[in-house]
Amino acid sequence: MTEVADRTTAAAPAASPEDLETVQPAVDVAALGELLLGQWAVIRRTARELAGRPEVHKIEGLTHTEHRERVFSQLKYLVDNNAVHRAFPTRLGGSDDHGGNIAGFEELVTADPSLQIKAGVQWGLFGSAVMHLGTQEHHDKWLPGIMNLDIPGCFAMTETGHGSDVASIATTASYDEARQEFVINTPFRAAWKDYIGNAAKDGLAAVVFAQLITKNVNHGVHAFYVELRDPDTKAFLPGIGGEDDGIKGGLNGIDNGRLHFTGVRVPRTHLLNRYGNVAPDGTYSSSIESPGRRFFTMLGTLVQGRVSLDGAAVAASKLALKTAIQYATERRQFNASSSTDEEVLLDYQRHQRRLFTRLATTYAAGFAHDQLLQKFDDVFSGAHDTDADRQDLETLAAALKPLSTWHALDTLQECREACGGAGFLIENRFASLRADLDVYATFEGDNTVLLQLVAKRLLADYAKEFRNADFGVLARYVVEQAADVALNRTGLRQVAQFVADTGSVQKAALALRDEEGQRTLLTDRVQSMVAEVGSALKGANKLPQHQAAALFNQHQDELIDAAQAHAELLQWEAFTEALGKVTDSGTKQVLTWLRDLFGLSLIEKHLSWYLMNGRLSMQRGRTAGTYINRLLAKIRPHALDLVDAFGYGPEHLRAAIASGAEATRQDEARGYFQTLRANGSAPADEKTLLALKGPRSR
């Protein structure tokens, strides 16, 4: 294929002799594509085929009312096509496949993010809550109707006054012994349920989270199954009210709304009582004695939302990069009428930097997501389901979801800008996807709040490790070099043996491009940052609450930065681990460059830290940018292969400029000018004539 030849010979800026020491490697696109599909490749292929059908595609320009109608009807299409039941019990028609369910779900984002999230509300949140927080009686009673969409429902947790702080929600469910009913109540406006999908229009029922009060004791947040609307008239049932959240920045196929409850009575058996029960006489009991642990166990069953957003964000980034890189290999600028073979956009250094650094991050985020999904499946299948496993899963999801969702927004925007005015047209989809994915940064856990959860875990591990150590001497300590795959996957690299200041870090600094050099630098930074904050916060738990909070607040920024550094390290480790699975040498070489680009970009981003803390010399620091520029040139000939390996077809991309139309236009234009020149009908150029007249007349 000439196309392949063109790619490999596309002129990159002058390569140094060293770059040319080996024959140009080639990427085995098909094999790389398989690697990227990962463990649930079969399900992903099935889901992609479905997501490629026009029936589930977003139609741009609908009003939000029309879009809602369309998406609701598409949910039925998903049911009819067996696309959404994989996680449910086999005995009810599901397949008890938790990892596969998320894998398939993630692929829906290419059809319409509204459809994806609406399906997530119905089966991933509403249905999952009944399944994970309820018991068999609840499953038998409600899951069939939830699965087949007879009961569209809501997951009514968030309140106007409480976003990320679920423990403080103010809706109450008070047990009435006399009538063996719970009475659901909304005490004030801030306690209205808000941003609830399916609440404005479609929801017939809801899982409502409320403070369970019985015998005048508040046992904390529990979930209740509550019917909302008359199935025939769709009118709210007595005591229930609400309003429409209206139009949003995106995801307008979903009818988010508000709900409030005034003395709404539900039978005692509507408490989803897997982790906490109330006997007919009002006695509370739970298999988990600690209210705190019970709360986190109940919420923990909902981690799949974060897991799936992580995957969907990666998928959207891949779509954008494929379109933008395809266009950049075709588009010429500033030279199109000249007779020489000019550069395309992708030959410009800045353009490469804009797109390839994000391509590298997308690969890293994708491999990290594979590990997260595996961990999720291990826990939810019961294969590895200890308390520690669940905590690791929570932490890993809390670390990766912020990075991947922010990355998706950044990538969609950069790709849109890299395509100029064409990028702004909805026909090229960047703006549409960006608008829909915007809220991924704050729902299912605000990204900034999630990173603070990660930081808390890092600090706890740090404190455990050094409980008896003298904090004064802990200014610096270094990486546990042994690559412990299991540990990496669970999320936290062991905070371990600390060695002398002048140990392996400085040595590693001599080899920015080596895997070990990158690992050491990235790991050392996480551990040093945690140690530094840990040391500063030492003894905070003995201070009065107000002072402790103030001390914590003075280090909040550093804490969040440390959590982010940790998450970046996890992505880098996942990318590096994936390299070990690549057998084709050409593919491995190109992917190694891409991993190096990711690692070097992280080091460049945090270069001031490495310099200020003596981890890199001034001279060494200056080589980072140069080496990145060389990597860009090396990756250039393989860029199309790397995005083709994502495996998305035109039915998923659906972008006018990903179709080759630009190349056709460019060829037509060049042909026109060639013909003019050939038959001598081109007008002379005033500039040329002036030049002939000599310099004085210019």
Place this chain on the structure above:
Amino acid sequence: MTEVADRTTAAAPAASPEDLETVQPAVDVAALGELLLGQWAVIRRTARELAGRPEVHKIEGLTHTEHRERVFSQLKYLVDNNAVHRAFPTRLGGSDDHGGNIAGFEELVTADPSLQIKAGVQWGLFGSAVMHLGTQEHHDKWLPGIMNLDIPGCFAMTETGHGSDVASIATTASYDEARQEFVINTPFRAAWKDYIGNAAKDGLAAVVFAQLITKNVNHGVHAFYVELRDPDTKAFLPGIGGEDDGIKGGLNGIDNGRLHFTGVRVPRTHLLNRYGNVAPDGTYSSSIESPGRRFFTMLGTLVQGRVSLDGAAVAASKLALKTAIQYATERRQFNASSSTDEEVLLDYQRHQRRLFTRLATTYAAGFAHDQLLQKFDDVFSGAHDTDADRQDLETLAAALKPLSTWHALDTLQECREACGGAGFLIENRFASLRADLDVYATFEGDNTVLLQLVAKRLLADYAKEFRNADFGVLARYVVEQAADVALNRTGLRQVAQFVADTGSVQKAALALRDEEGQRTLLTDRVQSMVAEVGSALKGANKLPQHQAAALFNQHQDELIDAAQAHAELLQWEAFTEALGKVTDSGTKQVLTWLRDLFGLSLIEKHLSWYLMNGRLSMQRGRTAGTYINRLLAKIRPHALDLVDAFGYGPEHLRAAIASGAEATRQDEARGYFQTLRANGSAPADEKTLLALKGPRSR
């Protein structure tokens, strides 16, 4: 007012004794507001009053067809309210006020960015082209109809195949001596005019840019007045075709579209001939002999688009920050049911960092815009209109527009995320404004391309300065310390005397917080970066074109970074200059902190450069973050004053969470819990009961 008292006493994280050495300063909000309104305060007030009227507000959720209809009718409203004629000749009903015209235009962004840009298309581009490129005959013939909207029109410059590269457009206008007509032709698909406002529906005429060919010589790009549609049927006239660009990522009140021409004939007199004319016999003449200079002169008349986008971007940033900071002073999280006076969001260090750094940049961008607008008015009023003035204006606009438009997108997004789910609702406007302003980053000059123009100018100045110097010794040279206001305003700080390596830079590094220290660091970085690239590119003009391009490309990234550093310096200088105009000491103190925050944030952002290049020591570098955190705490009590000074009322903000509704909700919730506790009806907490039972049962 208790509100004022609340603000000043709001608990900021523990201030150091030094911070408290003086009495807390107070901001004179009214006086600061006047300063921010700037030179055209009267016009800005008038325009704001208009922009606050419901008649011109965006209605969310309209289809793009409905939105187009509404905006077109709003254009008539603007005409009827004398809002858009300030730049036109007094003799035709305008007031020859170029600066005032832009000032008023910028304020329209708060009503609906679509309305602003549609007005910009009609009067700022189409009308301006007739005015600046045409001669009196053209003015008399067409300006009245353009001004009163009898002739809605297009500015048909950009082609599908050529975005930023106007010189290469392929549409031709060939002179036919026999009939004394120009024949407009579109030779191929890539030469279709594209993204043209008013083209899809409303435009009856257009200024079409095309290569002027007469007597078989191409004289380069010229502008032609072409009628497009039958005024009655709205059908395209013979030879003209086009299509709708469809839905866009935003600005859907504007009917962007494509146009193409097949043998379309216009009278010879339809050439807008101020800078180039064709006599009846086909002889070409121009007052500007050099085709290159002629081209840039013609395009230069259109700089006002960039100037006005710069100002509109600042205005949108102000709206977003007012809403987000207002909300953050009301919203409590994670503690709302406790009895103590908890922190609001704005007391969190990270929240302060997210919002205050952007507040500081918004002030800087606003002051820089004032200087740009002054320069624009100086040139267009004729007060200072030399070639050098025009070049400075072009460079200044090219430097500031990228920074302010990117900053607006970043600020709108950060504010939206800082308000969580509420930020995503259209009722709070962040998402709507962000979608509409997205394209500001690439239209009227792609930001990346504009920064390269700035870099080119910096390199040219550098070469001029050091034409005969030995480049080998120019590794470093230092700032011209004399503050030359005129020079600053024109855009380029003189690249001047270079001194020994160990001169003032290192001394200045000892005083990060001093004005001179910041200036020296920021200026030195620009000059050093330019010198470094200049040195690397030396002799490029003697290389064959292909090699020169490759060499340039290898330094493209550094060049763009240098241009950005230059623009950042200009913003910092403008902020500093504005401080000199503040007489109230409290206001001056707070604004100085804000300026310092801006300066320190820039230095922190580029800290690795300062460290790698020996401008800051490791130890000094580490103080930047600490000092920034202290500035955040100092600014905290004044944050509301600083956004109130922007002067936008509820009729401009139109955000549900900027209304005080959150404070009302919080008060209601707190009152509820206080009553429960007071009358003893609050249920006991399981956690508390467990704690009473002793540690074993936890």
